[in-house]
Amino acid sequence: MTAVIRLEGRRRGVLRRSWDYLASFDGLAKTAMWTLAVLFTAALLGRLFGLGGSPTAIVGPRLAAPSLAYPAGTDSLGRSLLPRLLEGVMTTLLLSAVAVLLTAVIATLCGIIAGYRGGRTGGVIMRVGDILYAFPAIVLAILVAAVVGPGYIAALCSIVLVTVPLMTRMVGQATRLVAQRDFITSAVISGVSTPVIMTRHVLRNISGTIAVQGTYALSVAILVEGGLSFLGYGVQLPGSSLGLLVQEGTLYMVKAPWLILLPGIILVIAILAINLIGDSLRDRFEPREARSLE
Amino acid sequence: MRLLHWLPGRLLSAIVVLLGASILIFAAVRSLPGDFAQIVLGPLSNEEQREQLRQSFGFDRSLPEQYLLWLGNAARGDFGLSLASQQPVLDELASRLPVTALLAGMAMLVTIAIGIPLGVYAGTHASTGRGSAAARIVSTIGISFPEFVLGCLVVFLFSRFDLGLSVGAFTSPTTDFGRGVVSLLLPALVLSVFCVAATARTTRDAVIGVLVEPHIAASVARGEPKGFIIRHHVLRNALIPVLTLTATITAYLLGGAVIVERVFNVPGIGSYLVLALDRRDYTVIQAGVLLATAVFVIASLLIDVLTGLVDPRVSVAKKGRGA
Numbered sequence: 001m002t003a004v005i006r007l008e009g010r011r012r013g014v015l016r017r018s019w020d021y022l023a024s025f026d027g028l029a030k031t032a033m034w035t036l037a038v039l040f041t042a043a044l045l046g047r048l049f050g051l052g053g054s055p056t057a058i059v060g061p062r063l064a065a066p067s068l069a070y071p072a073g074t075d076s077l078g079r080s081l082l083p084r085l086l087e088g089v090m091t092t093l094l095l096s097a098v099a100v101l102l103t104a105v106i107a108t109l110c111g112i113i114a115g116y117r118g119g120r121t122g123g124v125i126m127r128v129g130d131i132l133y134a135f136p137a138i139v140l141a142i143l144v145a146a147v148v149g150p151g152y153i154a155a156l157c158s159i160v161l162v163t164v165p166l167m168t169r170m171v172g173q174a175t176r177l178v179a180q181r182d183f184i185t186s187a188v189i190s191g192v193s194t195p196v197i198m199t200r201h202v203l204r205n206i207s208g209t210i211a212v213q214g215t216y217a218l219s220v221a222i223l224v225e226g227g228l229s230f231l232g233y234g235v236q237l238p239g240s241s242l243g244l245l246v247q248e249g250t251l252y253m254v255k256a257p258w259l260i261l262l263p264g265i266i267l268v269i270a271i272l273a274i275n276l277i278g279d280s281l282r283d284r285f286e287p288r289e290a291r292s293l294e
Numbered sequence: 295m296r297l298l299h300w301l302p303g304r305l306l307s308a309i310v311v312l313l314g315a316s317i318l319i320f321a322a323v324r325s326l327p328g329d330f331a332q333i334v335l336g337p338l339s340n341e342e343q344r345e346q347l348r349q350s351f352g353f354d355r356s357l358p359e360q361y362l363l364w365l366g367n368a369a370r371g372d373f374g375l376s377l378a379s380q381q382p383v384l385d386e387l388a389s390r391l392p393v394t395a396l397l398a399g400m401a402m403l404v405t406i407a408i409g410i411p412l413g414v415y416a417g418t419h420a421s422t423g424r425g426s427a428a429a430r431i432v433s434t435i436g437i438s439f440p441e442f443v444l445g446c447l448v449v450f451l452f453s454r455f456d457l458g459l460s461v462g463a464f465t466s467p468t469t470d471f472g473r474g475v476v477s478l479l480l481p482a483l484v485l486s487v488f489c490v491a492a493t494a495r496t497t498r499d500a501v502i503g504v505l506v507e508p509h510i511a512a513s514v515a516r517g518e519p520k521g522f523i524i525r526h527h528v529l530r531n532a533l534i535p536v537l538t539l540t541a542t543i544t545a546y547l548l549g550g551a552v553i554v555e556r557v558f559n560v561p562g563i564g565s566y567l568v569l570a571l572d573r574r575d576y577t578v579i580q581a582g583v584l585l586a587t588a589v590f591v592i593a594s595l596l597i598d599v600l601t602g603l604v605d606p607r608v609s610v611a612k613k614g615r616g617a
Binding site for chain 1: 314322323325446557572586
């Protein structure tokens with residue numbers, strides 16, 4: 001099947017090929033992808049062309065309800081909420097994506113080494129993973145925030161430390177399964193060097209696991225960033241992130257519910273979309289047979 | 295008695311994890327920039343006070359010695375004095391422990407009572423289309439709701455409209471257990487949503503995994519009733535991954551409690567930890583994080599033993615925590 005796709009791919013362009021690939025997902029996952037694309041595009045337009053106005057300028061009355069002039073209402077200082085929402089979406093998505101990219105690199109490296117080489121190095125890597133895994137997510141984030149101090153770096157470090165252990169373990173398990181297969185033995189006998197086996201043979205065959213785990217890590221990342229910012233130790237003012245906006249919204253909850261509802265709903269939608277994509281990827285890479293009792 | 299073969303190894307690895315975590319916590323707090331005595335006593339302290347404090351904390355000794363001193367005291371329950379209140383940390387933790395334990399226990403109960411039946415239903419109806427899609431969407435929405443958003447939403451709804459339960463009115467379960475339970479009902483429900491959804495998803499996957507096994511087909515062929523097959527063959531086998539998930543859920547409840555207690559203003563260990571972070575109270579942070587980690591390590595050890603008793607197939611190779 002891979003071979004077929006690659007032959008077609010040579011005839012068509014890279015863009016066309018990736019478009020076809022995305023189009024092959026089920027309806028739910030496609031809707032999720034569109035949702036994320038719309039959110040990100042809106043945030044990008046806000047950043048590049050000032051869509052919705054300036055996030056820091058005071059433009060109107062305090063706590064005004066959503067209207068044509070202020071599509072998302074205004075906050076306690078009379079700033080329009082829409083540009084702050086867009087900035088928050090950008091910060092949350094970008095921060096989480098960068099952190100998960102870091103996680104993916106670290107976890108893939110450690111997971112392949114631990115899973116393929118095993119031995120003492122692998123044991124140490126797995127043990128360190130176990131130790132980090134023993135910290136509840138937000139508790140670990142609090143420890144990081146206590147040491148690093150509140151801000152972007154605390155959020156970034158927390159996300160990486162929270163997501164690395166699980167992903168390393170999953171990559172390690174997938175690697176062990178691949179390492180037992182005949183083509184690896186054959187490559188070893190043929191005298192292929194270990195780094196080449198790791199990248200050319202192992203990495204390619206566990207890329208599905210990396211994609212699935214990376215997607216789930218992204219949703220955890222948004223949760224951790226939101227939680228830490230909500231507690232006041234993630235992104236700091238005058239910056240903006242969805243968690244921070246929810247926290248600000250709690251102060252005027254009864255008078256101005258949109259301040260908490262809008263960032264909250266966007267946060268849920270973003271995480272939901274990422275989880276749906278993750279489920280779809282998992283169904284694709286780890287297919288299971290379903291049978292009912294009927 | 296297979297248990298005796300792998301239990302010592304599992305115990306040892308739990309101890310290694312706990313020791314590693316304690317080293318990490320100790321190193322994290324000691325790596326704070328600046329003089330620790332200065333942080334503790336504030337800028338108005340004089341050199342004599344700082345010297346006295348350094349001696350009482352054992353700062354004149356080597357780092358490994360300091361670590362062992364701290365660990366030895368912590369193992370005996372002496373976590374030192376809170377920097378902010380000058381009260382023993384243990385007393386403050388102990389007075390808040392029942393609240394968090396009750397909160398987490400209630401959430402765990404809800405998780406088991408709703409999550410497992412939901413997952414079994416979704417798993418046994420996996421190929422019938424509509425029911426499966428609905429279960430998939432509901433459980434995915436459940437794991438996508440951060441508890442601070444859900445908590446704020448609940449607080450908003452219950453303070454804006456009169457819905458029978460009040461938020462913010464907290465009764466300690468040690469003074470009046472019944473009212474304590476009622477006042478923790480909403481926080482526990484908010485805390486349990488993620489766990490219910492996660493349990494339902496894991497149960498569903500496990501049930502689907504068991505259903506394709508040949509012995510189920512054999513039971514169907516023998517004409518055993520459907521309910522009997524589900525209870526006796528499917529559930530028993532499917533419960534093993536669910537049991538393993540319970541360890542992860544314990545960790546999740548501990549972390550989630552931090553946020554939920556903050557949102558609902560519940561005076562438990564979680565809100566104490568956040569308060570400590572606000573006040574830069576490092577002895578409390580050390581003790582709180584160590585406590586949370588220890589609870590998780592012990593819980594997952596117990597669950598592994600339980601899994602070993604339930605499932606005779608659990609061997610040394612499978613003893614690691616799955617997630």
